[in-house]
Amino acid sequence: MANKITKAQMFTMIREVVADNADMVAFIDHELELLAKKSASKKPTKAQLENAVLKDKIVEVLGEFENGATATEVLKADVAFDGMSNQKISALLNQLVKAEVLTKTVDKGKSLFAVA
Numbered sequence: 001m002a003n004k005i006t007k008a009q010m011f012t013m014i015r016e017v018v019a020d021n022a023d024m025v026a027f028i029d030h031e032l033e034l035l036a037k038k039s040a041s042k043k044p045t046k047a048q049l050e051n052a053v054l055k056d057k058i059v060e061v062l063g064e065f066e067n068g069a070t071a072t073e074v075l076k077a078d079v080a081f082d083g084m085s086n087q088k089i090s091a092l093l094n095q096l097v098k099a100e101v102l103t104k105t106v107d108k109g110k111s112l113f114a115v116a
Contacts, residue, residue, distance in 0.1 A: 008035045055092055068114035
């Protein structure tokens with residue numbers, strides 16, 4: 001399942017098979033244009049925009065810790081995170097690690113995050 005074929009890839013493969021039929025090629029080209037237009041028009045959702053602001057704040061807060069901090073310490077470090085769950089902070093921290101903005105080290109079962 002790791003190498004799932006996308007709709008655009010499938011249309012491209014079909015186009016190669018029916019290359020001698022001009023009507024089918026025109027139809028497939030049109031469908032590929034629609035797919036490209038659909039994927040290009042994606043804009044961030046409201047939650048993604050809010051999370052971007054929170055991620056900036058997390059990086060700012062983590063800059064104050066010398067040896068890194070846990071998700072709980074980040075949660076308690078700033079009033080901007082009041083009302084948020086530890087799971088939400090952890091998810092945002094892991095997204096920042098994946099984006100290589102932060103580093104993550106595990107020490108005795110505790111995940112410590114620091115600015116990269």
